[in-house]
Amino acid sequence: MEKRGRREAHGLDDDDEFRLPRSHRPMENLDTEGLEQASVDTQLSSSNVGFKLMQKMGWKGKGLGKNEQGILEPIKAGIRDAKLGVGKQEQDDFFTSEDNVQRKRLNVELEETEEHVKKREVTAEREQKIRSEVKEIQKTFFCSLCNKQYKLAYEFESHLSSYDHNHRKRFKEMKEMQSSSNSNRDDRQKREQQREEKEMAKFAQLADAHRKQQQQKQEQPEISGEKVTSKPAAGNQDQRRTLKFGFSKMAPSKAPVGNISKKPKIATKVPSVFGNDSDDEA
Numbered sequence: 001m002e003k004r005g006r007r008e009a010h011g012l013d014d015d016d017e018f019r020l021p022r023s024h025r026p027m028e029n030l031d032t033e034g035l036e037q038a039s040v041d042t043q044l045s046s047s048n049v050g051f052k053l054m055q056k057m058g059w060k061g062k063g064l065g066k067n068e069q070g071i072l073e074p075i076k077a078g079i080r081d082a083k084l085g086v087g088k089q090e091q092d093d094f095f096t097s098e099d100n101v102q103r104k105r106l107n108v109e110l111e112e113t114e115e116h117v118k119k120r121e122v123t124a125e126r127e128q129k130i131r132s133e134v135k136e137i138q139k140t141f142f143c144s145l146c147n148k149q150y151k152l153a154y155e156f157e158s159h160l161s162s163y164d165h166n167h168r169k170r171f172k173e174m175k176e177m178q179s180s181s182n183s184n185r186d187d188r189q190k191r192e193q194q195r196e197e198k199e200m201a202k203f204a205q206l207a208d209a210h211r212k213q214q215q216q217k218q219e220q221p222e223i224s225g226e227k228v229t230s231k232p233a234a235g236n237q238d239q240r241r242t243l244k245f246g247f248s249k250m251a252p253s254k255a256p257v258g259n260i261s262k263k264p265k266i267a268t269k270v271p272s273v274f275g276n277d278s279d280d281e282a
Contacts (some may be wrong), residue, residue, distance in 0.1 A: 040074050145169060 044051040064070035075086060094100065112120075141150040143159060145168050150156040159165055 145172065 046052075061072075062068045063072055138149060138151060141153065141156040142148070143150075143156070143165065146159070146165055148159065150159060
């Protein structure tokens with residue numbers, strides 16, 4: 001009932017095919033289940049809208065035209081480019097065929113003989129040699145700084161004295177000076193860095209040597225202390241001997257403390273109570 005109401009609203013009968021109005025905008029994806037894909041190889045079916053339209057216009061399955069001389073098969077597009085129009089593909093094939101690839105010879109080429117060909121080749125070779133020589137000569141009049149070529153000497157001299165050339169020359173010299181100063185600064189920084197590294201290495205060596213000396217000094221007092229504690233016993237025995245037997249001729253020798261070396265003292269004679277005087281009187 002709803003479909004019939006829609007058909008009546010649009011003015012369609014039940015026998016007519018249902019069609020959407022032009023102002024209709026699809027809100028969902030198109031259903032392609034019942035659609036037929038058109039191609040050049042397959043013929044149009046009787047249910048096709050275009051086929052029905054052609055039948056209404058009087059087409060009976062024959063060629064179009066007054067004498068029905070039109071083609072029945074559809075025009076096939078070219079394989080290389082589908083954008084080419086009707087007949088363009090055939091034109092391209094004609095111009096690119098092997099028979100038409102070679103250039104058509106001119107009338108002058110057809111009329112000239114072997115002598116003319118040789119003469120033309122000789123003149124062309126001589127002209128080419130002259131051009132090469134002139135080019136070599138003109139290299140002296142080429143300004144590489146301004147990238148300009150001159151043919152005459154006075155033109156080249158006037159260019160060398162111009163403001164444009166001298167300005168470019170000064171600008172180039174300024175760039176070279178800046179680059180050289182930058183390179184010198186980099187070299188100076190490298191030398192300073194190397195000098196600092198050498199000084200740091202020397203300081204590290206001096207610190208190691210100073211630490212080793214301190215360790216040696218700390219070890220030496222311990223050894224000297226052991227020697228001092230072992231020698232006072234011998235000194236006491238000598239003093240006891242002198243007390244028992246009177247004055248000795250030689251002064252008791254003191255034990256050296258540590259590694260300090262002292263000069264030996266000269267022995268002095270001491271008059272004894274029981275010594276030389278009694279002997280002289282006798």
